[in-house]
Amino acid sequence: xxxTMIRSLMLAGLLLGAAAPATIAQAADPLASWNPGQxxxxxxxxxxxxxxxxxxxxxxxxxxxAVFDNDGTLWPEQPMYFQLFFTLDRARxxxxxxxxxxxxxxxxSALKGDVKGVFAGGEHALLELVMAxxxxxxxxxxxxxxxxxMAAARHPTTDKxxxxxxxxxxxxxxxxxxxxxxxxxxxxxxxxxxxxPWTAKVYGIPREQVxxxxxxxxxxxxxxxxVIEKLAEINFIDDKADKPVGIQQHIGRRPxxxxxxxxxxxxxxxxxxxxxGQRFCLYLHxxxxxxxxxxxxxxxxGRLDQGLDVARDKGWTVVDMKNDWNxxxxxxxx
Amino acid sequence: xxxTMIRSLMLAGLLLGAAAPATIAQAADPLASWNPGQxxxxxxxxxxxxxxxxxxxxxxxxxxxAVFDNDGTLWPEQPMYFQLFFTLDRARxxxxxxxxxxxxxxxxSALKGDVKGVFAGGEHALLELVMAxxxxxxxxxxxxxxxxxMAAARHPTTDKxxxxxxxxxxxxxxxxxxxxxxxxxxxxxxxxxxxxPWTAKVYGIPREQVxxxxxxxxxxxxxxxxVIEKLAEINFIDDKADKPVGIQQHIGRRPxxxxxxxxxxxxxxxxxxxxxGQRFCLYLHxxxxxxxxxxxxxxxxGRLDQGLDVARDKGWTVVDMKNDWNxxxxxxxx
Numbered sequence: 230x231x232x233t234m235i236r237s238l239m240l241a242g243l244l245l246g247a248a249a250p251a252t253i254a255q256a257a258d259p260l261a262s263w264n265p266g267q268x269x270x271x272x273x274x275x276x277x278x279x280x281x282x283x284x285x286x287x288x289x290x291x292x293x294x295a296v297f298d299n300d301g302t303l304w305p306e307q308p309m310y311f312q313l314f315f316t317l318d319r320a321r322x323x324x325x326x327x328x329x330x331x332x333x334x335x336x337x338s339a340l341k342g343d344v345k346g347v348f349a350g351g352e353h354a355l356l357e358l359v360m361a362x363x364x365x366x367x368x369x370x371x372x373x374x375x376x377x378x379m380a381a382a383r384h385p386t387t388d389k390x391x392x393x394x395x396x397x398x399x400x401x402x403x404x405x406x407x408x409x410x411x412x413x414x415x416x417x418x419x420x421x422x423x424x425x426p427w428t429a430k431v432y433g434i435p436r437e438q439v440x441x442x443x444x445x446x447x448x449x450x451x452x453x454x455x456v457i458e459k460l461a462e463i464n465f466i467d468d469k470a471d472k473p474v475g476i477q478q479h480i481g482r483r484p485x486x487x488x489x490x491x492x493x494x495x496x497x498x499x500x501x502x503x504x505x506g507q508r509f510c511l512y513l514h515x516x517x518x519x520x521x522x523x524x525x526x527x528x529x530x531g532r533l534d535q536g537l538d539v540a541r542d543k544g545w546t547v548v549d550m551k552n553d554w555n556x557x558x559x560x561x562x563x
Numbered sequence: 564x565x566x567t568m569i570r571s572l573m574l575a576g577l578l579l580g581a582a583a584p585a586t587i588a589q590a591a592d593p594l595a596s597w598n599p600g601q602x603x604x605x606x607x608x609x610x611x612x613x614x615x616x617x618x619x620x621x622x623x624x625x626x627x628x629a630v631f632d633n634d635g636t637l638w639p640e641q642p643m644y645f646q647l648f649f650t651l652d653r654a655r656x657x658x659x660x661x662x663x664x665x666x667x668x669x670x671x672s673a674l675k676g677d678v679k680g681v682f683a684g685g686e687h688a689l690l691e692l693v694m695a696x697x698x699x700x701x702x703x704x705x706x707x708x709x710x711x712x713m714a715a716a717r718h719p720t721t722d723k724x725x726x727x728x729x730x731x732x733x734x735x736x737x738x739x740x741x742x743x744x745x746x747x748x749x750x751x752x753x754x755x756x757x758x759x760p761w762t763a764k765v766y767g768i769p770r771e772q773v774x775x776x777x778x779x780x781x782x783x784x785x786x787x788x789x790v791i792e793k794l795a796e797i798n799f800i801d802d803k804a805d806k807p808v809g810i811q812q813h814i815g816r817r818p819x820x821x822x823x824x825x826x827x828x829x830x831x832x833x834x835x836x837x838x839x840g841q842r843f844c845l846y847l848h849x850x851x852x853x854x855x856x857x858x859x860x861x862x863x864x865g866r867l868d869q870g871l872d873v874a875r876d877k878g879w880t881v882v883d884m885k886n887d888w889n890x891x892x893x894x895x896x897x
Contacts (some may be wrong), residue, residue: 291763291769294771368811412771414771421812421815422815425815425816429625435625436814436815436816437628437746437748437771437772437813437814437815437816438771439815443812446808446811446812447804447808448804448805448806448807448808448830448834449804450833454837455807455830455833455834455837457807457808457811457834464812470781470782470783471782472782473782473789473791474780474781474782474791477702477780477791478755478777478780478798479771479813480770480771481755481756481759481770481771481773482759482770482771496782496789499784499789500782500789500791503788503789
């Protein structure tokens with residue numbers, strides 16, 4: 230009745246396989262979309278150091294925690310955060326029930342697709358818009374809305390499904406790290422409930438390894454059916470100094486590797502790379518205006534200003550997307 | 564350079580091994596501390612159903628989430644929650660810096676070891692005591708305090724280390740479930756930062772799979788050193804209707820199996836077992852006054868009243884600890 234060592238290993242293999250098919254790690258070059266150079270070398274050297282027993286930098290598997298920002302790090306964030314496209318679509322869908330939105334900001338701007346108008350109200354207006362469109366339903370209902378939208382909505386510039394616009398080099402990196410025993414987490418300012426329905430399929434990151442911004446929730450039994458209701462109240466904004474807080478609340482351990490692209494990720498990278506032992510911090514620098522977008526110090530979305538200086542000062546890896554990546558997106562057949 | 568399938572399986576085996584040595588699952592009876600009978604049979608039948616492909620009840624590994632209450636479910640909670648012993652010890656250690664505590668409740672009672680006096684102030688007094696003793700330091704400092712205390716403090720009745728008082732049958736159950744591809748989580752009203760330093764070693768549950776009550780945190784760079792400070796403000800109380808909320812926030816998926824022992828777990832079990840497909844809910848009923856403690860409907864700590872009725876009504880498994888378990892604690896050699 231009792232399984233043998235072989236069975237145990239097979240089972241383990243199957244379990245891991247469910248989250249992260251080993252196709253890329255088994256390819257001739259597991260980081261094939263990364264051009265030879267400093268960025269790629271720094272990744273490989275770090276992974277080799279912390280996974281080689283007796284290297285002096287060896288880190289036990291349980292401590293190999295790697296955290297990834299999402300917007301601008303695993304997929305683009307231009308011309309605006311992808312969740313905002315979803316939010317505007319939700320506002321349009323809900324508008325018939327809210328005649329007052331026709332004249333009330335930020336809803337009036339949202340319904341006209343006037344993103345600048347929405348942003349004119351500042352962070353408060355944006356949050357008001359998100360709260361109004363992401364609440365008043367159960368978590369199960371919201372999940373269905375997100376899944377339906379993800380299966381159909383397309384990016385205005387590329388006409389791709391949003392899940393087809395994830396960065397191929399980062400997919401390879403995620404799988405490479407997992408192959409070497411890392412546990413990969415998303416730590417994003419985006420909505421936790423917006424990401425979880427698709428991160429396992431798209432990134433190989435299960436929903437329990439997704440940290441993000443959230444609204445308050447309420448459990449109740451409604452007509453005999455237990456539900457969790459999404460309330461129109463902010464619970465947690467997972468950005469800037471609260472990224473290390475989100476990490477502590479959800480993971481409870483300081484990561485040894487962190488990946489981001491904006492000043493909003495700086496505290497997460499600082500927290501990660503100030504730990505003892507070998508650490509790895511990487512910034513994606515959006516430098517590819519033809520294949521993706523080029524922006525940094527002046528961009529209202531995904532601004533990378535202070536972070537760029539700190540990265541250079543501390544010797545973190547700064548990926549030049551134009552020169553370091555030979556591919557941006559996966560083939561459309563995925 | 565590229566690892567083979569064999570290497571991949573070995574690596575996977577090693578990783579799992581780090582969290583959960585396969586010793587018990589490989590023993591002649593992986594649930595040896597459970598006497599034959601309905602409780603044991605119900606566990607085995609459920610696991611067989613959801614892990615047998617083509618059984619009609621098969622659940623993919625990614626969805627095999629099992630949640631466990633801690634106090635009274637994985638270890639005892641009498642004569643009071645173990646974290647309260649830690650709290651009283653902390654209060655004594657901090658007392659010299661707080662002369663006002665000698666006369667101010669709930670501190671005065673705490674310093675006299677008068678738990679009834681502490682409880683007389685209700686939940687608010689208890690929280691005040693916990694907040695005052697669990698904050699004003701960094702997360703790293705708190706972790707060290709907990710680890711030191713856990714290595715030395717002993718239970719007043721058994722004189723065992725608290726980590727030696729975990730339930731052997733539950734350790735076997737945790738490992739049994741993990742062997743069959745379940746991901747095991749703690750979902751406890753206890754402090755998340757109090758549990759995480761030792762759950763991996765004691766239960767095989769890594770800290771990122773621990774959900775609990777928490778205080779607010781603040782990230783800051785202090786004299787050039789990044790720290791996360793524990794603030795004296797409640798963030799989340801993971802009890803009753805907020806257990807399903809904690810599950811949603813941390814796991815983002817409804818479990819298929821839930822284990823508890825008190826009315827505080829009822830909403831978690833209700834949420835778990837109201838999902839579609841095969842589900843498993845289990846209550847531990849503390850019935851063993853000689854080897855452990857016997858209490859249920861009248862107990863101020865770990866009251867099991869409404870939950871017992873619901874469990875019988877819904878046909879959940881109710882473990883009679885006296886008759887269903889042939890062992891309570893692991894041998895002291897662990």
